[in-house]
Amino acid sequence: MTGLEKILKAIEADAQAGADTVIDQAKRNAEELLANAKSEAEAKCKVIVEKSEADVKALINRAESAAALQEKKLLLDAKQQIISNIITSARNKLAVLGDSEYTDIILSMVKKYAHNKPGKILFSATDKKRLTKDFDVKLTNSLVGKSKASLVMEQEEPPFEGGFLLVYGDIEENCSFDALFAEGKDSLQDKVNSLLFD
Numbered sequence: 001m002t003g004l005e006k007i008l009k010a011i012e013a014d015a016q017a018g019a020d021t022v023i024d025q026a027k028r029n030a031e032e033l034l035a036n037a038k039s040e041a042e043a044k045c046k047v048i049v050e051k052s053e054a055d056v057k058a059l060i061n062r063a064e065s066a067a068a069l070q071e072k073k074l075l076l077d078a079k080q081q082i083i084s085n086i087i088t089s090a091r092n093k094l095a096v097l098g099d100s101e102y103t104d105i106i107l108s109m110v111k112k113y114a115h116n117k118p119g120k121i122l123f124s125a126t127d128k129k130r131l132t133k134d135f136d137v138k139l140t141n142s143l144v145g146k147s148k149a150s151l152v153m154e155q156e157e158p159p160f161e162g163g164f165l166l167v168y169g170d171i172e173e174n175c176s177f178d179a180l181f182a183e184g185k186d187s188l189q190d191k192v193n194s195l196l197f198d
Contacts, residue, residue, distance in 0.1 A: 002104065
């Protein structure tokens with residue numbers, strides 16, 4: 001199990017505990033809304049006794065539909081907030097990883113995103129300091145299987161921290177954490193949603 005998987009498991013456990021609390025509160029709020037709506041409907045029924053039974057049923061149905069819609073909205077808002085918090089937490093955990101774990105994650109990303117041709121890799125000054133001393137050797141090893149791949153670390157520094165920039169001539173591939181989280185946001189939301197709420 002990689003460091004990222006351990007982090008994601010810990011985040012998932014924390015998020016599940018928080019999700020249960022938020023969802024319970026949202027359900028209680030929805031039940032209160034439904035109870036209030038039913039009370040309102042019953043009070044109106046007493047005031048307009050002459051009205052037909054069909055009118056009373058229509059009023060109750062509208063109140064229950066509104067309460068059900070409000071419940072769905074509250075649950076959806078709670079879920080979206082939980083998912084957003086989890087994604088932010090995951091992003092923040094990457095920033096505070098130990099140097100060894102951070103290097104391992106960078107290497108797994110290089111393995112995934114490197115092209116099968118010579119190129120350059122750029123890190124911010126902060127990220128360069130976080131890479132372990134044997135990074136160059138590990139970088140070369142991470143490219144095994146891509147016979148034409150090679151990466152040279154450049155002195156130039158990209159305008160972001162967390163992740164790296166791959167340069168192949170005129171082609172740049174932004175592998176910063178911000179870019180990857182932004183690119184995979186919908187997919188991450190779907191995965192977190194299925195883990196927590198399905």
